Amino acid sequence: MTEQDYRHRLRRLYIGQDKAAIRFQVALALVDLAIIAFFILGPYLRAGPSYLIIDYMIAAWIATELTARAIIARDLKDWLKRPIIWVDFIILGTLLFPDLLFNFAFLRAMRIWAIGESTLLRVILRRLGQSHLGDVIRAVINALVFLFMATGFVYTFFFYREDGMEGFVDALYFTVATVTTTGFGDITLPGTFGKLTSIITMIIGISLFVRLAQSIVRPFKVTFPCPQCGLSRHDADAVHCKACGHVLNIPDEGQ
Incomplete structure (x- = not known):
């Protein structure tokens, strides 16, 4: 097998939509879910001897996957500009140097973001005839990413010295109470740094929940660039572009 054939086969597995590609992408998604579970449960497992292993x-897995994605990239420069790639590089750094970069371990929660950006999710929703749920699912994933990132940040800088379970639960409890603006006040962050953390958590959290609410209640739009003006969001049954009036030919979901 030539190098070109190998790249073509690998690209088909990663971004293809046939049965073999879907099975491969499902396997990758399951591995990602297992990794995310490990990241979330990290505070409970860090004392165990197998944690570093x-x-x-x-x-090693993330480095291998990054290498594979770099191999199949049509343009390496454009590939490096993708935010999700830099997320994986940052996560890889916290894994390779856990003692040096432990303060940034909360960024590992951003791995959840990869699920919302995957080809697999779009294919599954389209085959189920539920493409309109894509925006809602991505909004939910964004909210979850922020929730666990904020929890990890609060845990790292304010509750790290407590027992793993108790400290992490306190951090999660504080984050949820702050994001939802419930504010019971039984757990607060000390000092000016703590107050600034609370303010930022509330502002970003509320914005994400508003975004989630908008995704749920607003009419479903399809992504189909208008060949005349480039407007990419249209009603699913649109015949003409709202911006320029150009006749559209939006394919049905099954096509």
């Missing part, structure tokens, strides 16, 4: 195994 699993940590480095995940680092």
Whole structure:
């Protein structure tokens, strides 16, 4: 098998939509879910002897996947501009140097974001005839990413010295109470840094929940660039572009 054939086969597995590609992408998604579960449960497992072993195994997996995606990239420069790639590089750094970069371990929660950006999710929704749920699912994923990132940040800088379970639960409880603006006040963050953290958590959290609410209640739009003016969001049954009036030919979901 030539190098070109190998790249073509690997690209088909990663972004294809046939049965073999879907099975491969499902396997990758299951591995991603297992990695995310490990990241979330990290505070409970960090004292165990196998923690570093699993940590480095995940680092090897992410490095391998990054290498594979770099191989199949049509333009390496454009590939490096994708935010999700830099997310994986940052996560890889926290895995390879856990003692040096432990303060940034909360960024590992951004791995959840990869699920919302995957080809697999779009294919599954389209085959189920539920493409209109794509925006809602991505909004939910964004909210979850922020929730766990904020929890990890609060845990790292304010509750890290407590027992893993108790400290993490306190951080999660504070984050949820702050994001939802419930504000019971039984757990607060000390000092000016704590107050600034609370303010930022409330502002971003409320914005994400508003975005989620908008995704649920607003009419479904399809992504189909208008060949005349480039407007990409249209009603699913639109015949003409609202911006320029150009006749559209939006394919049905099954096509």
